[in-house]
Ligand code: SF4
């Protein structure tokens with residue numbers, strides 16, 4: 001069967017006073033029906049930009065989609081804005097990290113503005129837009145109320161009816177996020193995009209929310225794109241994992257494959273930085289995400305890559321290579337179908 005979502009060669013640039021930021025570069029991504037795919041990478045790697053492009057909430061300008069297509073259930077959403085609007089909030093729904101932050105009076109304006117200024121901040125505007133869209137389609141007030149109570153109950157919120165009358169600031173972070181999940185489910189979507197919905201929560205609450213999401217996914221055969229910087233979370237929720245670095249997908253594999261046999265040096269670095277028993281979240285990779293106004297030539301990861309081959313990695317653009325059925329890796333080490341062991345030996349020479 002065709003995937004329900006198929007992102008093909010998506011490139012996005014941002015125009016700012018500092019120059020043109022080439023944020024996404026040829027992103028390919030698919031989600032099958034009933035499948036949960038995790039998009040994993042560091043903060044600033046382009047995960048949210050990918051999500052917003054799919055949802056149609058990318059602020060344009062300053063954002064600009066410079067190439068690619070986003071196929072959803074047989075329609076190219078980029079070529080047909082009407083279709084995009086139609087699916088938004090109805091068939092496709094989105095859960096943000098903590099959208100209530102933007103609606104809450106207890107946060108200083110400065111921090112909200114700072115958030116809006118960094119382009120992930122398009123969030124506040126887009127969230128309200130999506131919400132209005134969702135609610136606008138539910139004209140029957142008592143029906144909305146009933147559905148809301150039912151969903152809050154499904155999200156194991158005590159006193160769902162009373163909760164309807166409380167302000168977000170009166171709820172704990174975990175309860176707030178449950179409300180958000182309930183809101184995202186209110187139109188019974190077939191496709192869900194979750195952008196780091198559990199990041200601000202403690203581990204216990206995070207596990208509960210992941211559990212509730214998983215439950216819903218199975219119950220309704222939902223398809224989901226789950227965005228996170230945390231590979232541990234991805235392992236809990238996803239069937240398949242796409243690793244993103246600096247606006248490019250560098251590796252794709254089933255969750256087992258990514259954990260049992262990571263191929264890309266970046267994936268290996270990420271795995272090394274999974275919090276161990278100490279709870280310390282170390283950064284397994286030196287350096288930081290590159291400047292998008294002038295991304296590194298060749299492989300975007302080469303300035304940080306322990307296996308980089310001078311004369312190749314800093315010069316030759318990388319393409320994604322299929323490795324087996326469901327796997328792909330974008331790294332010069334695997335160009336001739338080499339194993340990591342063989343590749344590592346060559347890289348070490
Ligand atoms: Fe490292 Fe080269 Fe592979 Fe890039 S292409 S990840 S620099 S080995």
Ligand code: MG
Pocket residue numbers: 043044047048120196
């Ligand atoms: Mg983000």
